[in-house]
Amino acid sequence: MAKAPVLTPQAADFPRWYQDVINKAELADNGPVRGTMVIRPYGFSLWEQMQQEMNARIKKAGAQNAYFPMFIPQSYLTKEAEHVEGFAPELAVVTHAGGKQLEEPIVVRPTSETIINEYFSKWVQSYRDLPLLINQWANVVRWEKRPRTFLRTTEFLWQEGHTAHASYEDARDYAAMIHRDVYESFMVNMLGISVVPGRKTPSERFAGAINTLTLEAMMGDGKALQLGTSHELGQNFAKAFDTRFLTDTGEREHVWQTSWGCTTRMVGGLIMVHGDDNGLRVPPRIAPTQIVVLAVKDDEAVVAKVREIGRELDAVGVRVVVDDRVDTPFGRRAVDWELKGVPLRLEIGPRDLTAGTGMLANRIAGGKSPVELAALTTVVPQLLEEGQALLLSQSEEHRKARTVDVDSIDEAVEAAATGWARIPWAKLGPEGEETLGEQGVTVRCLVSPDGSVPEADDTPDTLAIVSRAY
Amino acid sequence: MAKAPVLTPQAADFPRWYQDVINKAELADNGPVRGTMVIRPYGFSLWEQMQQEMNARIKKAGAQNAYFPMFIPQSYLTKEAEHVEGFAPELAVVTHAGGKQLEEPIVVRPTSETIINEYFSKWVQSYRDLPLLINQWANVVRWEKRPRTFLRTTEFLWQEGHTAHASYEDARDYAAMIHRDVYESFMVNMLGISVVPGRKTPSERFAGAINTLTLEAMMGDGKALQLGTSHELGQNFAKAFDTRFLTDTGEREHVWQTSWGCTTRMVGGLIMVHGDDNGLRVPPRIAPTQIVVLAVKDDEAVVAKVREIGRELDAVGVRVVVDDRVDTPFGRRAVDWELKGVPLRLEIGPRDLTAGTGMLANRIAGGKSPVELAALTTVVPQLLEEGQALLLSQSEEHRKARTVDVDSIDEAVEAAATGWARIPWAKLGPEGEETLGEQGVTVRCLVSPDGSVPEADDTPDTLAIVSRAY
Numbered sequence: 001m002a003k004a005p006v007l008t009p010q011a012a013d014f015p016r017w018y019q020d021v022i023n024k025a026e027l028a029d030n031g032p033v034r035g036t037m038v039i040r041p042y043g044f045s046l047w048e049q050m051q052q053e054m055n056a057r058i059k060k061a062g063a064q065n066a067y068f069p070m071f072i073p074q075s076y077l078t079k080e081a082e083h084v085e086g087f088a089p090e091l092a093v094v095t096h097a098g099g100k101q102l103e104e105p106i107v108v109r110p111t112s113e114t115i116i117n118e119y120f121s122k123w124v125q126s127y128r129d130l131p132l133l134i135n136q137w138a139n140v141v142r143w144e145k146r147p148r149t150f151l152r153t154t155e156f157l158w159q160e161g162h163t164a165h166a167s168y169e170d171a172r173d174y175a176a177m178i179h180r181d182v183y184e185s186f187m188v189n190m191l192g193i194s195v196v197p198g199r200k201t202p203s204e205r206f207a208g209a210i211n212t213l214t215l216e217a218m219m220g221d222g223k224a225l226q227l228g229t230s231h232e233l234g235q236n237f238a239k240a241f242d243t244r245f246l247t248d249t250g251e252r253e254h255v256w257q258t259s260w261g262c263t264t265r266m267v268g269g270l271i272m273v274h275g276d277d278n279g280l281r282v283p284p285r286i287a288p289t290q291i292v293v294l295a296v297k298d299d300e301a302v303v304a305k306v307r308e309i310g311r312e313l314d315a316v317g318v319r320v321v322v323d324d325r326v327d328t329p330f331g332r333r334a335v336d337w338e339l340k341g342v343p344l345r346l347e348i349g350p351r352d353l354t355a356g357t358g359m360l361a362n363r364i365a366g367g368k369s370p371v372e373l374a375a376l377t378t379v380v381p382q383l384l385e386e387g388q389a390l391l392l393s394q395s396e397e398h399r400k401a402r403t404v405d406v407d408s409i410d411e412a413v414e415a416a417a418t419g420w421a422r423i424p425w426a427k428l429g430p431e432g433e434e435t436l437g438e439q440g441v442t443v444r445c446l447v448s449p450d451g452s453v454p455e456a457d458d459t460p461d462t463l464a465i466v467s468r469a470y
Numbered sequence: 471m472a473k474a475p476v477l478t479p480q481a482a483d484f485p486r487w488y489q490d491v492i493n494k495a496e497l498a499d500n501g502p503v504r505g506t507m508v509i510r511p512y513g514f515s516l517w518e519q520m521q522q523e524m525n526a527r528i529k530k531a532g533a534q535n536a537y538f539p540m541f542i543p544q545s546y547l548t549k550e551a552e553h554v555e556g557f558a559p560e561l562a563v564v565t566h567a568g569g570k571q572l573e574e575p576i577v578v579r580p581t582s583e584t585i586i587n588e589y590f591s592k593w594v595q596s597y598r599d600l601p602l603l604i605n606q607w608a609n610v611v612r613w614e615k616r617p618r619t620f621l622r623t624t625e626f627l628w629q630e631g632h633t634a635h636a637s638y639e640d641a642r643d644y645a646a647m648i649h650r651d652v653y654e655s656f657m658v659n660m661l662g663i664s665v666v667p668g669r670k671t672p673s674e675r676f677a678g679a680i681n682t683l684t685l686e687a688m689m690g691d692g693k694a695l696q697l698g699t700s701h702e703l704g705q706n707f708a709k710a711f712d713t714r715f716l717t718d719t720g721e722r723e724h725v726w727q728t729s730w731g732c733t734t735r736m737v738g739g740l741i742m743v744h745g746d747d748n749g750l751r752v753p754p755r756i757a758p759t760q761i762v763v764l765a766v767k768d769d770e771a772v773v774a775k776v777r778e779i780g781r782e783l784d785a786v787g788v789r790v791v792v793d794d795r796v797d798t799p800f801g802r803r804a805v806d807w808e809l810k811g812v813p814l815r816l817e818i819g820p821r822d823l824t825a826g827t828g829m830l831a832n833r834i835a836g837g838k839s840p841v842e843l844a845a846l847t848t849v850v851p852q853l854l855e856e857g858q859a860l861l862l863s864q865s866e867e868h869r870k871a872r873t874v875d876v877d878s879i880d881e882a883v884e885a886a887a888t889g890w891a892r893i894p895w896a897k898l899g900p901e902g903e904e905t906l907g908e909q910g911v912t913v914r915c916l917v918s919p920d921g922s923v924p925e926a927d928d929t930p931d932t933l934a935i936v937s938r939a940y
Contacts (some may be wrong), residue, residue, distance in 0.1 A: 029589060032546070033576055036539035038589055039605070044536045064516045069506035069625055070609060071562075076502070089569050092541075094578065097562040098613030106503055108564065119499060119508055128797075136509070139540060139609065143568030154567075155539050327598075432489075 006335060009013050009277050014221040019149065021271055025280055025339045026297040028149050035147035035154030038394070039264070042340060043150075045288035046267050047157065051137065053190050053286060054159065054262065057182045063133040063161055068115050070107045070138065076114040079240040080275075083113065086207020090142040096399055105164035108141040113208060113233070113259055116162045117241035124164055124255060126246040131174065132255075133165040150268030151225065151470050158263035166242065171256035172211075172232055176453070178260045179213040179230040191266065192391035193217045194284040194399050195227060196465060198445025199453050201433060206259075210234035213453060216444045216465065217219040219272035222419035224444045224469040227269050230260035272470075274391055280341030281364050282382035283391050289342045290319045291380055294333060298326035306348050307375060309358075316377045318384070338363060343387050344380060364390055403465075409435055416441045416467045425462040433464075441466055476805060479747050483541060484691040489619070491741055495809045498619050500866025505617035509734070512810060513620075515758035516737050517627065521607065523660050523756060524629065524732065529654045529709040533603040533631055538585050540608065541576045546584040549710040553583065555678020560612040562624075568790030578611040580826075583678060583703070583729055586632045587711035594634055594725060596716040601644065602634040602725075620738030621695070621940050628733035634713065634725040641726035642681075646923070648730045649683040649700040657697055661736065662753040662861035663687045663743050664869050666935060669923050671903060676729075680704035683923060686935065687916040688869040689742040692889035694914045694939040697739050700730035709810055742940075744861055750811030751834050753861050754854035758813045760789045761850055764803060766819035768796035776818050779828075779846060786847045788854070796895055808833060813857050814850060817843070834860055839881055879905055886911045886937045903934075 007020040022028050025234070027043030030036070039047065055065075072096065078084045087110045094106040109115065116134065124132055137159050144152045161178060165171040179197060187195045200212040209231035224390050237243070238254035247253055274281040284290050291313060293306045303324045310322035321342075323333055330347075338361075345361040352358050352373075358370040360379075364387035371379060394397050402419025406412050409432055415421035425446055433443050444465045448454050454462045477490040492498050497513030500506070504675050511519065525535075548554045549779070557580045564576040578584065586604065594602055614622045619905035631648060635641040646748070649667060657665045679701035686694050708724035717723055744751040754760050761783060766775045773794045780792035791812075793803055800817075807815050808831075815831040821842075822828050830841040830849075834857035841849060871873065872889025876882050879902055885891035895916055903913050914935045918924050924932045 029592070031539040031541070032543050032585065032588060033539060035542040036541055038539065041534035041536045045534070047537075064511035064515070065518060066511045066519075067509040067627065069501040069503060069508065071501070071503040071506055071611075073502050091569075092564050092567040092576075095565045097561050098615070099561075105566075106562075115502065118502060122499070141541075145568070155541060158536065324914040363593075396662060462808060463606050 005277065006339065007279065010220055010275075012274065017275075017277070018268075018272060021275055021279055021339070022149050025341070027267070027271075030149070031155075033154065035144045037149050037153045037155075038425050039157075042288075043267060046270065046282070046286070047264055049286040049288055049327065050190075050266055051159075054182070055137070055184055057164055057186055057450065058135050058159065060414065061133070061178060061182055062131075063135040065136060065165070066134050067136050067138070068112050068119070070109045070140075072109050072112075072115045074105045074107050077107055079114060080208050080237055082236070083208035087111070087142070092141045092143055092197055109138070110140055110142045110262070111259070112138070112140075112160055113162065113237050114241070115238045115247060119241050120162075120255070121241045121243040124245050124466075127166050127248050130164060130166045130245060130255065130272060131170060131211070131227070133161070133174075135161045135301060148268075148470070150271070151212060151265055151407065153264070156264050158261050161258070161260040163258045164238070166255070166256070168234070168246070168256050171234075171258050175211070175230045175232045175258040175260065177217070178258070179453075183215055183228040183260070184232065187215055187217070188392065190271060190285050191285065192285075192388055192395060193269065193382055194392060194396035195255065196445065196447065197453055198447045198465065199457070200229070200445060201430070201443050201464070202457060203430065203433060204443065205292070206231045208236050208237070209232060212444050214219065217269055217273060218395075218420060218467075219269070220275065220468065221272075222402045222467070223270050224420065224465075224467040225265070225272065225396065226444070226469070227261070227266055228262040233257040233259060266469075273395055275341070277289060279339035282341040282343060284343045284364075284388045287341075287343055289321045289340075290384055291344040291346060292321045292323050292337050292342050292385065294323045294328050294330070294337075294348065295345045296347050298352050300350055301353055302350055305353055309346070309348070310315065312377055313380060316381065318380055334361075343384055346376075362387070376381070412466050413439050420444070420465055420467040422463050422465055425464045426460070428464050428466075436466055440468055442469055475747065476809065477747060477749065480690055480745075485691075487745075487747070488738075488742060491745055491749055491809070492619050495811070497737070500619070501612070501625075504622055505614045507619050507623045507625075509627075510711055512758075513737060516740065516752070517734055519756040519758055520660075520736055521629075524652070524656055525607070526655055528605050528629065528631065531603070531648060531652055532601075532852070533605040533633070535606060536554070536604050537606050538582050538589070540579045540610075542579050542582075542585045544575045544577050546588065549584060550678050550707055552706070553678035557581070558636055559612070562611045562613055579608070580610055580612045581729070581731070582606070582608070582630055582756055584634065584705050584711070585707075587707045590632075590725070591711045591713040594713060594715050597636050597718050600634060600636045600715060600725065601640060603631075603644075604633065605629055605631045615869070618738075618940070620741070621735055623734070626734050628731050631728070631730040633728045634708070635727070636715065636717070636725070638704070638726050641704075641728050645681070645683060645700045645728040645730065647703045648728070649685070649923075653685055653698040653700065653730070653732060657685055657687070658862065660753065660755050661740055661743075662755075662858055662865060663697070663739065664862060664866035666869075666915065666917065666921055668917045668935065669927070670699070670915060670926060671900070671913050671934070673900065673903060674913065676701045678703060678706050680706070680727075684915050687739055687743060688865075688872065688890060689739070689940065690745065690868075691742075692872045692933075692937070694890065694937045695735070695739050695742065696707065696914070696939070697736055698730070698732040701728060703727040703729060738940075743865055745811070749809035751861065752811040752813060754813045754834075754858045755812075757813055758789065759791045759810075761792045761814040761816060762793050762807050762812050763816045764793045764800070764807075764818065766800050766817050769820050771823055772818055772820055778797070779816070779818070779843065782847055783850060786851065788850055792855055804831075813854055816846075816914050817834075882906065882936050883909050883911055890935055890937040892933045892935055895934045896930070898934050898936075906936055910938055912939055914939060
């Protein structure tokens with residue numbers, strides 16, 4: 001029985017499939033101001049799960065949460081030359097407030113290095129105050145020319161970490177630790193995304209950084225998406241804001257700093273890495289709902305049973321939703337849960353009660369098979385972990401299958417039509433990077449042949465990963 | 471041994487004492503843009519605890535979190551006449567973005583009724599979509615003439631709930647339920663504040679509401695602080711934004727709505743209700759740190775012992791910090807924990823190890839006495855609960871002792887010099903309210919003689935609670 005597809009098939013038009021998923025799974029709407037978005041409850045619950053997990057990891061890394069104002073005097077932005085050059089074209093400016101024109105225009109934060117350094121310079125006195133490790137969860141604004149829901153929005157939500165250290169080495173190591181132990185670990189183990197950790201080329205660095213570490217993911221169509229960055233800021237902002245500390249030998253030195261951020265863009269990445277023609281597939285470890293238990297039809301015993309199963313699964317720590325909305329046709333509900341990518345769907349009808357079984361649909365592995373209801377509390381957690389592992393291995397296989405090693409710019413451009421290319425950085429260099437850029441292909445990051453992150457831009461055997469990107 | 475006080479005594483200058491606590495306990499700094507604040511890690515940890523607790527209660531009340539853009543087209547604000555009149559003087563306006571002047575100025579949300587109704591009118595089709603229960607945690611901006619840290623800041627953090635219902639009664643009951651079961655319950659049971667629930671007079675209502683329920687708390691100096699409000703919006707915004715639904719009899723009717731919010735102002739309230747001349751006193755149930763275990767001096771066995779005690783208390787669910795910073799003088803650390811209001815402080819020195827005891831300072835009840843280390847895991851949770859109860863009863867006694875029943879406006883003004891006055895609303899009325907207002911005294915809320923919330927403005931035996939307010 002052929003049904004009209006709910007979504008545009010991925011193969012037909014991947015960007016349109018992406019927008020279809022966002023609409024049909026009720027993840028987000030476009031906001032009234034161009035480039036803004038309304039994050040709907042289901043979309044927000046994905047972000048909340050990510051927040052919760054990342055927040056715990058960030059605290060474990062020693063950083064404390066705080067909150068800085070979103071209004072920054074325009075003069076702060078201009079203190080660090082590269083920073084203002086990078087962000088000036090994207091700023092939103094408040095010129096009037098309280099019914100009057102302001103004496104100095106105010107900028108809505110595009111990021112908070114400047115305002116945070118103003119306070120770090122007050123709070124940091126001596127080496128005893130270091131390292132100073134701060135994080136905030138906030139909204140930021142960057143005026144986007146080509147906005148796209150979750151991936152590039154004028155206002156987005158993120159966490160931004162800002163730290164000050166006593167030495168170059170301490171700052172470098174902390175930026176690398178966040179990159180590896182917080183970001184990469186979270187993306188691989190929780191989001192099930194086989195990200196590639198690497199180093200940005202000088203032209204792709206954060207405005208004001210001396211080094212930017214990145215995590216790049218391959219989307220379903222072979223394009224790249226940058227999922228998080230961790231920056232070494234050197235002493236650039238410390239010099240601009242005179243953030244200094246008294247060393248244990250009595251000298252006043254500028255601090256060494258890092259900043260690092262992950263955004264609501266991760267929701268977009270999740271959709272584009274794991275989604276298929278039936279909708280989203282959410283990794284069980286961060287799924288707001290891990291299993292839905294459906295009453296197939298309006299039957300008192302069935303409704304009682306699904307509620308009982310709900311309680312049992314909840315008691316063993318499974319995030320379960322009981323769907324007993326028997327007024328709504330079963331098929332419509334099943335399609336909706338499929339669209340929303342809930343990992344498991346257990347369907348219970350009157351005949352199942354006597355058999356002591358139910359039909360269990362596996363959104364990640366695919367397929368549908370009977371399951372003993374008595375075994376649910378052991379089977380479900382096991383299937384969830386299997387689903388988690390499968391998503392990660394599929395992501396890794398997809399990335400590897402679509403990555404090729406090339407030796408020339410022409411080959412790299414050709415490869416970027418369907419995936420990623422790996423090319424020796426020595427054969428490319430900043431000039432080759434520019435040539436690629438003219439054809440819409442960018443260097444996503446630099447990596448070492450063994451997969452580690454190069455410690456400098458000019459390490460001899462460094463490879464560049466190039467592709468088209470969102 | 472007389473020491474110079476760290477803080478201005480409350481009796482000498484209460485507002486200055488408040489600012490001193492905020493500075494010395496490192497709760498917040500003033501932001502660079504007038505009226506904004508930087509919430510420092512310890513201040514933010516208080517807010518995080520409140521958020522976590524309230525968020526759980528809000529979810530239990532059936533509301534789902536979402537996120538709406540902070541940028542609202544100016545035209546939205548003007549759709550509801552009272553609303554724009556109330557908020558226009560406080561708006562911050564973005565006129566330039568992305569290097570260009572905008573065609574339509576954008577307002578930074580002072581609250582989100584307008585933008586949310588724009589989407590409710592798309593999402594709500596039939597009675598099956600109701601009630602629609604949404605909450606968001608966000609920053610909002612209201613340009614304040616007389617800013618004061620935490621209490622009135624240009625940008626503040628809050629949660630705002632927005633709901634749509636099929637009938638007047640459903641909306642009324644939901645607003646009342648949030649007021650009672652989420653807000654009042656949280657403030658009494660978690661913050662230990664003996665709030666008074668009441669109804670705002672027409673002149674004090676939220677701009678656009680048909681009824682505003684409030685929770686008023688008495689500060690240490692006898693003034694009032696409004697800690698949270700829950701509004702019945704009637705059909706005002708529904709009509710302005712044409713938010714309608716198809717009833718089960720096939721008619722298209724406007725929805726009935728509520729909105730409700732609590733803000734970072736609660737942190738200010740917490741300070742001013744429970745604080746004393748030695749600093750903050752944090753209610754144990756929301757204290758980020760419930761007990762600090764201090765190593766009195768640099769001794770290997772002592773440091774090992776405090777760490778061991780830390781692990782033991784952590785294992786029974788107590789939020790504990792181990793202070794083994796033996797480089798810093800003991801007295802300075804003790805004063806700092808006192809300033810920060812950590813409920814219990816356990817001091818361990820070398821002699822305590824042989825005795826198997828420690829000195830336990832009780833920040834809430836006051837005093838310091840020896841405690842058996844072997845009994846800590848039972849004694850500490852008990853003392854924390856006792857401290858929680860004590861703060862609430864002190865708050866209640868203070869409020870009752872400083873509240874008087876009066877019969878005339880003159881008496882009310884006199885009473886408001888040191889506390890609250892209760893006066894029959896029939897003797898005051900809107901005109902008396904205006905007369906009071908000219909002398910800096912406001913009607914905080916209307917209550918019934920039995921303490922319940924009156925169901926209308928003109929209920930015969932209604933009492934008005936009047937006072938000066940923050």
